[in-house]
Amino acid sequence: MQAIKHISIPQPCHEQWDNMKKEEQGRFCQSCAKTVIDFSVMTDQQVINYLSGTHNVCGKFDAMQFNTVNNKLYAQNLQQASWWKKLAIAGALTSMLPLFKAQAQDKPAQEQSDTIATPKTIMLGKVAGPVHSSKNRMLTGCVSDNRQPLIGVTVKLPGTNTAVATDVNGRFQITVPQDAKTLEFDYIGYNQLVTPITTNNYYDVKMDERRAMLGGVVVVRAPFYKRWYYRFVKRPVKKIFG
Missing domain, CATH: 2.60.40.1120 (Carboxypeptidase-like, regulatory domain)
Incomplete structure (x- = not known):
């Protein structure tokens, strides 16, 4: 299983989904000669689980699906980072215990090396590997x-x-x-x-709201003092003197 940081389709495929031959997990693309996985019918966690166990995947997504999957990945990565911080602190404290013991251990502790998988960014569409920061x-x-x-x-x-x-x-x-x-x-x-x-x-x-929208009318009025002057001074005087 590979840890995932983010998913996207930098170069979307222009083949027609409806023209592809149906298969169990999606549809077969003649142009790419491979199965295009239908991720639009999966939950966010199912998408993450699938992509964690494979690579070089072509897939079909709903427009909003990238956003929800990436938000879930972001939250999971934060939790994972927090867990490793706690583990590192615990490891540091454990390594200091011999300094406070009156007697040393008869048998030295055997060093252990844990390999942590480097999170890789999965690209959907036609994917060869993770996104390179240089590009x-x-x-x-x-x-x-x-x-x-x-x-x-x-x-x-x-x-x-x-x-x-x-x-x-x-x-x-x-x-x-x-x-x-x-x-x-x-x-x-x-x-x-x-x-x-x-x-x-x-x-x-x-972002700024529009002053006018289709179907609605925006009335921009003159300042109050100008309306008052026209109504109570200019218009009555004009009526009197024609």
Whole structure:
């Protein structure tokens, strides 16, 4: 089993799913000459379990599925990191016990070496191995307006099919090429926002509501004192003097 940090499809396949031959775990792609796994019918944990035991996978996902799976992976990696911290502290304390013992052990403790699998990022679509940091980078952030985080904002790399959606806390994470220039943010009822990609890996994004939407009329009124002057001074005087 391999530990997973993140999943994505950097180069989506353009073959038609409906034209592929049905198989037990998905459908067979004539172009790739391999089975495309249908992950859209799996739970997040089933996806993680499957990808942990294999590599070089082609798969079909729902649009929002990447976001939910990656959020679950992020939480699991945090828990795992916390567990290893506790283990390291316990190991350090244990190694200091001989300093406080009156008598040494007759038999020296045998050194043990635990091999920890290095977490690998699994790429879906047509995958040869983990993402190399020299070619890609992970961007994270939070999208909100002036009041609260925004759920379901589309975060996209312009000119590509690479996109994710923000979670219930407005957070997102997306893998982009090192030479990517901008990120595009789209949300119903808000102005589209294009943010330059800098050397930072975290982005705090603020979106503005549109002043007008389809089906609704926005009335922009004059200041109160101008309305009062027109109603109680200018209009009555105009009626008197014609």
